[in-house]
Amino acid sequence: MSQPSAVPAAPRIPEAVHRRRWVVLGVLTLSLLIVVLDNSILNVAVKTIASPAPTGIGAGQSELEWAINSYTLVFAGLLFTAGLLGDRWGRKKVLLFGIAVFGAGSALAAFSGSPGELITYRAVMGLGAAFVMPATLAVLMNVFEREEQPRAIGIWAGSVGVAIAVGPITGGILLEHFWWGSIFLVNVPVVILAFVLMAWLVPDSRDPAPGRIDVPGVFLSVVGLVLLVYGIIRGGELADFTDPTVLAPLLAGLAVLIGFVLHEKRSDHPAIDIGYFAKPAFSAAVAAIALVFFALMGVTFFSAFYLQSVRGYSALQAGLLILPIAAAQLVFSPRARLAVERFGARVVCAGGMLLVAAGLTAFTFFDAHTPVWTLELVFFAQGLGMAHIMPPVTVAVMQALPREKAGSGSAINNTFRQVGGALGVAVLGSVLSATYRGEIEGHLTGLPAGLRDTAGESIEATLGVAARLGPEGSALVAPAYHAFLDAMHVTAACSAAIALFGAVVVAAFLPGRRAGGPGAPGGPESVAKPEPESDAGASAPVRS
Secondary structure, eight states, X not given: OOOOOOOOOXXXXXXXXXXXXXXHHHHHHHHHHHHHHHHHHHHHHHHHHHSOTTTXXXXXXXXXXXXXXXXXXXXXHHHHHHHHHHHHHOHHHHHHHHHHHHHHHHHHHHTOOSHHHHHXXXXXXXXXXXHHHHHHHHHHHHHSOGGGHHHHHHHHHHHHHHHHHHHHHHHHHHHHHSOTTHHHHTHHHHHHHHHHHHHHHOOOOOOSOXXXXXXXXXXXXXXXXXXXXXXXXXHHHHTOTTSHHHHHHHHXXXXXXXXXXXXXXXXXXXXXXXXXXXXXXXXXXXXHHHHHHHHHXXXXXXXXXXXXXXXXXXXXXXXXHTHHHHHXXXXXGGGHHHHHHHXXXXXXXXXXXXXXXXXXXXXXXXXXXXXXXXXXXXXXXXXXXXXTTHXXXXXXXXXXXXXXXXXXXXXXXXXXXXXXXXXXXIIIHHHHHHHHHHHHGGGOTTSOHHHHHHXXXXXXXXXXXXXXXXXXXGGXXXXXXXXXXXXHHHHHHHHHHHHHHHHHHHHHHSOXXXXXXXXOTTGGGGSOOXXXXXXXXXXXXXXX
């Protein structure tokens, strides 16, 4: 029986909003840039922050990880709640709140007097970012019509590439001319500009019928995510996931999240409809997000040490060297939708995962003399792979939910990204740390016990001890390089295996190209359907 021809639904976006949608997207990407920029700057600055005062604040390996992970812990724990509040109270309101808190945390972090203060203020920044990240994508979904959303999401995802480029380069320039705190202080003027532009240009939107708030569900989601991420981070810190202080929060977090799922399935006003995860394409998309960030975040953490400690590049030079990752994402992310329309999400995302895996595998062959052009080619391949993963899977997640639940969809997207990234830093960081310590221990036998423990923490710690010992310590330098490279090779191989597993997942479960013609990135579910009305305005005139 032939299908009746579809009658195009009237646009739901008011004409005044529709006319300025690309300007609004620019403001949203500026907000996203600030959040991503900060983390990419910090990755370049870890070596400087680890240095003794006055150059840095003498942060140890564990403190450096917590400077990154305190942000992640708060961010991941509150993302889902922030998305729900945006849907309920208004996405513009939570966006303005988040950017203001992020700016205040940045200013405080800039003047941290100790690693403990830096960790605390990074947590404040994570609180602000938790309200910014889901709101930007949720607003995007409410200012663009469905057929334009893949292109807009591609640009939104591509802006991450800009941040990856601007962050390390900006960080390198700042660290060469100013003190380490300038990497956080630089956020403040950008935050002020973004706040003003948001207040002026970004329209507010919310779920017109949010129903009762699911207080038990919200509570369970926050507690479960915080416990889970804390356990992951603690395991990475100890390099031992069997320790009771690791197993307790991990198991408790998993138990609470299982309770959350059971509660949501039985609730008559759930915070999120768990039924969406029964759709293979939806589940495969969020799994792909988690897996690719698991694979890449650990590598991002050790890349700074490879480029600066082993290769001897400055922070600015290290930032310039990873420019191809950013360039590839900036150029190809907005165009990923064209590849998906031609080949389908399955082929495009699997190909992207294979490219990422190939780039990670290449790290297993890097040494202290690998040609720069080889590094650049590998970084470009990784960026190209990311550009063909993130836009299609983000579209698949966001278009699976009604527009009114855009905040929840964005929160799911970002929660899986953060949990995957935290796992990557913790697990792969543990592999790196354990392998390095095992390789270097044999060369530290002549040192006093206190120095031996310190020197075994990381390559930076070993080189620091060698410098303190003077001529006697020069014998530690070559073994430190060798031990780090061996550790990096093992960690990169593990990362590549995770990326390959991600390729299998997306190849098995993401939708392919529709037989009747080009398919949208979201797969079969992304064919235009009438959507429920919202306060965006159903009476807007039809636009051609």
